[in-house]
Amino acid sequence: MRGGHGGGAESPVNVTPAISPPRTLQLPPQLLNPPHFTVATHSREAGKPWLEGGPREEQRVAAAAAEAVMASLVAVQPRLQPSPRFSLFPSSVSDFHGASLSCPVQAKRKTWGSRGTLQVTASSSTKKILIMGGTRFIGVFLSRLLVKDGHQVTLFTRGKSPVTKQLPGESDQDYADFSSKVLHLKGDRQDFEFVKKSLAAEGFDVVYDINGREAVEVEPILDALPNLEQFIYCSSAGVYLKSDLLPHFETDAVDPKSRHKGKLETESLLDSKGVNWTSIRPVYIYGPLNYNPVEEWFFHRLKAGRPIPIPNSGVQITQLGHVKDLANAFVKVLGHPKASKQVFNISGSKYVSFDGLAKACAKAAGFPEPEIVHYNPKEFDFGKKKAFPFRDQHFFASIEKATWELGWTPEFDLVEGLADSYNLDFGRGTYRKEADFSTDDIILDKSLVLQK
Amino acid sequence: MAAAASSLLSAPSSSCSSGHRRASAFPFRFPSSVSLTSSSSFSTISSSFPSMFPLPGRASAPAATASTAFSVSASGEKKKVLIVNTNSGGHAVIGFYLAKELLGAGHEVTVLTVGEESSDKMKKPPFTRFSELVSAGGCTVWGNPADVGKIVGGAAFDVVLDNNGKDLDTVRPVADWAKGAGVKQFLFISSAGIYKTSDEVPHVEGDPVKADASHVAVEKYIEELSFSSWAVFRPQYMIGSGNNKDCEEWFFDRIVRDRPVPIPGSGMQLTNISHVRDLSSMLALAVDNPTAASGNIFNCVSDRAVTFIGLVKLCAQAAGREAKIVYYDPKAVGVDAKKAFPFRNMHFYAEPRAAKVFLGWSSSTNLPVDLKERFDEYVSIGRDKKEIKLDVDDKILESLKVPVSA
Numbered sequence: 052m053r054g055g056h057g058g059g060a061e062s063p064v065n066v067t068p069a070i071s072p073p074r075t076l077q078l079p080p081q082l083l084n085p086p087h088f089t090v091a092t093h094s095r096e097a098g099k100p101w102l103e104g105g106p107r108e109e110q111r112v113a114a115a116a117a118e119a120v121m122a123s124l125v126a127v128q129p130r131l132q133p134s135p136r137f138s139l140f141p142s143s144v145s146d147f148h149g150a151s152l153s154c155p156v157q158a159k160r161k162t163w164g165s166r167g168t169l170q171v172t173a174s175s176s177t178k179k180i181l182i183m184g185g186t187r188f189i190g191v192f193l194s195r196l197l198v199k200d201g202h203q204v205t206l207f208t209r210g211k212s213p214v215t216k217q218l219p220g221e222s223d224q225d226y227a228d229f230s231s232k233v234l235h236l237k238g239d240r241q242d243f244e245f246v247k248k249s250l251a252a253e254g255f256d257v258v259y260d261i262n263g264r265e266a267v268e269v270e271p272i273l274d275a276l277p278n279l280e281q282f283i284y285c286s287s288a289g290v291y292l293k294s295d296l297l298p299h300f301e302t303d304a305v306d307p308k309s310r311h312k313g314k315l316e317t318e319s320l321l322d323s324k325g326v327n328w329t330s331i332r333p334v335y336i337y338g339p340l341n342y343n344p345v346e347e348w349f350f351h352r353l354k355a356g357r358p359i360p361i362p363n364s365g366v367q368i369t370q371l372g373h374v375k376d377l378a379n380a381f382v383k384v385l386g387h388p389k390a391s392k393q394v395f396n397i398s399g400s401k402y403v404s405f406d407g408l409a410k411a412c413a414k415a416a417g418f419p420e421p422e423i424v425h426y427n428p429k430e431f432d433f434g435k436k437k438a439f440p441f442r443d444q445h446f447f448a449s450i451e452k453a454t455w456e457l458g459w460t461p462e463f464d465l466v467e468g469l470a471d472s473y474n475l476d477f478g479r480g481t482y483r484k485e486a487d488f489s490t491d492d493i494i495l496d497k498s499l500v501l502q503k
Numbered sequence: 504m505a506a507a508a509s510s511l512l513s514a515p516s517s518s519c520s521s522g523h524r525r526a527s528a529f530p531f532r533f534p535s536s537v538s539l540t541s542s543s544s545f546s547t548i549s550s551s552f553p554s555m556f557p558l559p560g561r562a563s564a565p566a567a568t569a570s571t572a573f574s575v576s577a578s579g580e581k582k583k584v585l586i587v588n589t590n591s592g593g594h595a596v597i598g599f600y601l602a603k604e605l606l607g608a609g610h611e612v613t614v615l616t617v618g619e620e621s622s623d624k625m626k627k628p629p630f631t632r633f634s635e636l637v638s639a640g641g642c643t644v645w646g647n648p649a650d651v652g653k654i655v656g657g658a659a660f661d662v663v664l665d666n667n668g669k670d671l672d673t674v675r676p677v678a679d680w681a682k683g684a685g686v687k688q689f690l691f692i693s694s695a696g697i698y699k700t701s702d703e704v705p706h707v708e709g710d711p712v713k714a715d716a717s718h719v720a721v722e723k724y725i726e727e728l729s730f731s732s733w734a735v736f737r738p739q740y741m742i743g744s745g746n747n748k749d750c751e752e753w754f755f756d757r758i759v760r761d762r763p764v765p766i767p768g769s770g771m772q773l774t775n776i777s778h779v780r781d782l783s784s785m786l787a788l789a790v791d792n793p794t795a796a797s798g799n800i801f802n803c804v805s806d807r808a809v810t811f812i813g814l815v816k817l818c819a820q821a822a823g824r825e826a827k828i829v830y831y832d833p834k835a836v837g838v839d840a841k842k843a844f845p846f847r848n849m850h851f852y853a854e855p856r857a858a859k860v861f862l863g864w865s866s867s868t869n870l871p872v873d874l875k876e877r878f879d880e881y882v883s884i885g886r887d888k889k890e891i892k893l894d895v896d897d898k899i900l901e902s903l904k905v906p907v908s909a
Contacts (some may be wrong), residue, residue, distance in 0.1 A: 295813025296870065297773070308857060364769035365852060400707075404850070407702020445771065445810065451859065465703060 184262030338374030372398030415469030599629035743779035805868035
């Protein structure tokens with residue numbers, strides 16, 4: 052239902068949720084502790100000899116790191132022990148950030164290299180920010196961060212789903228605060244005329260385009276806002292041309308024929324228009340509220356006690372990035388001088404094999420190690436159904452540019468992040484897609500399965 | 504290379520002739536007039552750390568230009584460097600490249616190669632090219648590293664690199680001597696093979712290592728000796744002219760003879776194949792920036808991984824020919840994968856994150872270009888025409904019932 056059609060732009064509406072909030076659990080204290088990260092060149096595991104961790108080593112190295120990395124334009128805090136509040140999420144909201152326990156997962160280690168977790172609350176001024184989308188996944192977390200930072204945030208959506216909803220683990224107070232502040236501009240972004248008129252009437256300093264797919268969708272936004280300070284775009288690492296040499300760096304060749312060519316064309320358009328743009332290329336995003344069945348696909352099978360069918364060898368390497376880390380990155384680039392007209396890969400610090408991911412999901416959720424069945428996808432006809440949620444190839448990108456230029460680092464390692472997703476979403480009985488084991492059954496029933 | 508006694512207290516060896524040499528009973532170096540304890544120039548570098556952190560580029564520029572602003576603080580500071588070098592194996596070439604690079608930058612370099620100058624091992628590269636080191640002003644000597652003190656006499660060094668030992672018994676005498684002799688910076692070539700395998704890649708500095716790996720004890724020992732500056736470097740596989748151990752040649756051998764290339768498993772295994780100049784540039788940066796380097800582990804590799812399949816394709820491209828891959832399961836065929844294939848049959852993939860952050864290092868390995876150069880050399884020395892036996896290949900192909908001639 053389009054709003055403001057033909058007339059003046061519809062005024063943003065302050066929306067309060069009509070739905071009752073889902074049950075909120077008081078999370079145990081362990082879950083409130085953020086994961087521990089140090090700059091150690093040796094991993095931290097208490098009680099083990101220096102090569103496998105040790106506070107002395109990590110302190111010395113942290114100090115050396117601080118000395119060594121001091122001078123990018125983002126200040127780096129030497130961190131000798133984990134800070135009590137690691138992310139921008141206030142402690143109550145960080146309930147849904149807490150990753151560590153409820154499953155036998157050690158919150159381990161993490162960063163290498165640049166520390167740079169200082170969250171620069173970008174510029175002292177409050178910005179008038181528009182988020183295209185913002186009610187499903189990335190935007191849900193991003194909008195909260197921006198509101199918390201004091202910006203005026205408007206979400207542009209059709210209003211098909213509630214503009215705001217309370218998140219699992221989010222306190223009533225935090226939710227009330229957020230939902231009372233965030234604004235809604237109701238409209239269909241495919242209605243370019245409306246987009247142009249309504250945005251021009253409102254005027255925004257910054258636009259986050261989280262759900263754009265085609266270049267044409269961006270034009271009315273740019274036309275409407277000639278004084279736009281920054282256009283921040285959610286692109287995709289799917290634009291990279293497949294390569295035998297990995298990881299992908301931002302300078303790598305892109306594939307003009309990929310499924311994501313719309314993203315590529317949008318990036319080119321932005322660059323051609325002279326606007327101050329920033330493009331973020333995530334890999335596979337995961338975390339609570341994921342509507343893409345990434346981790347959910349594994350969780351369904353683990354819960355059902357089913358084997359996990361994985362195509363071919365299972366050694367294909369992929370990469371997951373937690374949505375909260377992605378949201379932090381989106382905030383980091385706001386007003387960041389080094390983000391101007393730059394592309395950044397944003398994802399997890401390490402990569403994982405398909406087999407490894409299945410095991411990590413089990414570990415994170417407290418399931419026993421799964422039975423994995425490998426199969427040759429060429430021997431099956433699944434019709435239109437997807438038998439596996441990842442592209443059957445190596446696919447991963449280096450995040451080093453973002454860590455150096457922006458001082459951003461991911462907070463979640465894989466198992467911690469999967470635990471966070473499980474504890475706040477699937478583990479509470481919520482998910483987006485019903486389990487569908489039809490392709491699994493095709494694979495498992497056939498006697499021709501590769502054993503390994 | 505003139506034959507010379509390995510004892511350096513005898514007549515001067517021609518392998519040490521250089522313009523710097525003065526008439527002396529010591530063939531390669533006379534004792535430094537600067538006492539080690541007052542060698543203050545070394546320590547003053549530490550305070551002046553460059554204020555700009557350069558973003559390592561993605562250029563494929565050669566190693567010489569890999570020196571970044573980091574070396575500004577240390578420019579002009581010439582070091583006396585001793586490289587204790589293995590006499591065989593994949594790592595032998597590292598010392599050769601580093602020596603060349605350091606000599607080119609004006610440092611004084613001595614290479615102590617294990618064993619005897621007259622040994623058969625010296626008939627292989629890079630040793631066959633040691634005259635290049637000498638003509639660049641370097642010194643080459645031979646002997647048992649356990650006797651390093653005697654071999655170098657009273658010579659003083661600022662930096663010692665052990666590119667030889669894999670275990671404590673071999674490195675300890677060198678490290679102990681260096682410590683006692685007041686060496687400021689001790690560097691050790693370890694191995695990325697000591698990382699514990701994991702489902703998550705890559706190996707990153709700080710990841711757990713196999714406690715029983717012999718290099719691990721060495722790394723720990725070096726750390727505990729508390730040199731002013733110490734660092735360990737963990738390499739993987741290298742290509743480059745002067746290499747002592749075949750790497751890409753294994754692929755060229757088959758491709759150029761139109762033989763199928765047998766690949767274990769899926770061929771999707773990732774590995775690091777670096778040009779050795781990436782390693783020498785990283786080591787040289789550490790020499791130039793001892794404070795930044797100190798206390799660090801550095802994965803000594805390029806910053807891209809390649810799959811086995813990818814490497815075959817790149818080698819074939821370099822050779823200007825097609826390659827045919829056959830996949831096999833080593834267990835099923837009954838061959839030892841270690842003997843049948845030059846790389847570990849698994850993901851074996853480390854990233855050089857510490858070097859980029861702490862040294863401002865950037866990789867210059869460009870496999871398509873580098874392999875072309877390697878292939879050209881392979882042909883120029885006639886290896887493509889050489890008679891070779893591929894017994895293990897034959898066994899594999901036989902078991903797969905694949906015709907040997909394409």
